[in-house]
Amino acid sequence: MSTFQVPTVDITPYVTGGTPPDRAAVARQIDSACREIGFIQIRGHGVSPAVADGLASAIDDLFGLPLETKRQWVRPPAENRGYTPPKSESLALSAGVQSSTRMKDFFEAYNVGASVSEHPGDHLLEAHYAENTWPDVHHFQQRVDAWRTGAGRVARTMTTIFADALGLASGFFEGMTRHPIEVLRMNNYALPDGMTVQVDDDLIGMGEHTDYGIVTILWADRSPGLQVLHGGRWHDVSPAEGALLINLGDLTTRLTNEQWLSTLHRVKPPIVDGTIRRRRSAAYFFDGDAEATIGPLPTFVDDEHPALYTQVTVDEHIQAKLAGSRAGILNPGAVREAGRVLQSQE
Template identity: 60%
Template sequence: MATESSNFSVPSIDITPYVADGTAEERAAVARAIDDACRTVGFMQILGHGIPDAVIAGLAEAMDAFFALDLETKKTYKTPPKINRGYSPPKSESLSLSLGVESANRMNDFFEAFNVGAARSDYPGVELPADDYAENVWPEVAGFREKVEAYYAEAKRVAETMTVIFADALGLPEGFYDAYTGHSLDVMRMNNYALPPGRIQLDGDLIGMGEHTDYGIVTVLWADQVKGLQVLGTDGSWNDVSPADDALLINLGDVTARWTNDQWMSTLHRVKPPIVDGTIERRRSAAYFHDGDIDALITTMPHLIDDAHPNRYPEPITVGEHIRAKLAGSRAGKRNDTAGAEKDRVLAARG
């Protein structure tokens, strides 16, 4: 298995024309660049997103304050695996199982996380399952909720802007995604990669976060400029990716891959935190997952099926069915046996 490729790069794209009323020509240029990135890499660096620096700084401050708490205190905010909210301690998840792949170091992803997301109370008048749209758990940390909610709102705006660009890039009608995201099952996961004090005995290689694809439509990622995130190239190489100055990383999820018949890529990625003098260099990230309505039925777009591209996903699936199978793998340790093409890519990458 190759570990780095000189041909791999993540394009930087300025989306200002979609944020600040650009001309039709300017928007068309952005849409073309997005289409190319989605077909060739599945990851991109987004500039011109418009999130104020103070809001991003507030998110980092909130994460630092929470993750600095002692482990037992943090565990009081832990929820059952089926509730994708609250705290996840180190070594309680295995992202590779979400793709149906067993790991020698099962449930050994060495990160901790705190999740918030869309709740039933956010969509009054809509009947939604309580477990999927659970109310958020807010830790008793001064300013945490306010700072996290401020960034969450901005990340949501960026994700929705990306779907507007996607519609243009794919030649879809204006507002196409609105019918699938009216009560979108969005989640933001704040991650902390750091080993606690003392010697750690691992039962396998150190894995910050195992290889996986994201679940939904699009992911908006803020991260430290610290090495760790690695993206799988089309040649089987794992490549380090860090955000450029003032950039957010954007990648596609499985729902988009299904919709586009894999012509747009839900790219495998993992986190392998750098070890310096025997300890992990701390890395923080916050991933906003824009996943779509839980009852939205995802069917391959007809104009992306032809003789050269036979339908890889002939059986439609709802967003809810897809995400529950993925979460059962990552958080409950149950292998996702519905994974197909994604599982094959993991096994090929492992050589």
């Protein structure tokens, strides 16, 4: 039997103003977890249970609507907002891996994020800051925005810890996250009314992929399904009650020249007695300023560790990733990510 465990770290010293030794101990734990696995479970994050319950109820209210009602909130793939029906994306394409059945991922989703109107006075690349479509669901925006605020604070706390853990200058990540691309993606793994699928071992909830940005803050219920790749095997991951899952994105992998590696993960829909058991999650992606340029930092490059990536803007990187997952266009720039996906399939 597998003994794999996602490391658990209490980040309270960074949330409540702990002593320098206490913060240093947290930074060491995060560094170890990021070097070994890339997934972390955090406690002491400071987001109240009431805010988490509000998010969960908003997800329930939205996805409980009829499929045709939800389809009115579909937006063009490039805008990365609104409703995504089941089997209209394939996350493996974002990692540069061709899917034999193309858009096959089973989940449905709803995306909201930072918009131009939230950053008055900033000159933004508007493709990444589209205005939100708020569904006609009672108090949906209020409940979701409360979670976005909390998750955004956690994301910035994590980047502060990252800078300390990597020995970077204090405030390093603040220079590339003045107006970050941020998206909250609420996911539902269940059959909408009137839709059927063949339930078998090949059914994909969400295909193998890495996250795109700096860090992801993940809320998930405790239904099984999420799996991470470690040591050549897929391992089940379920958060403890009240904990949040943290995983690294590709931009952090690029910055650290793969000393910290974004973790391949997927979702296999939980199947119980031949039917799909419902699963819900909400991923808050914290991806940096669109115009920021990302590449291996000199600290992580030397004769024994040559640069593994060229410089790329966050805009270019995210556009290529989204074109894969949402528009079905294979990402040709994800050579190293594709190699890891293909190796996992062997």
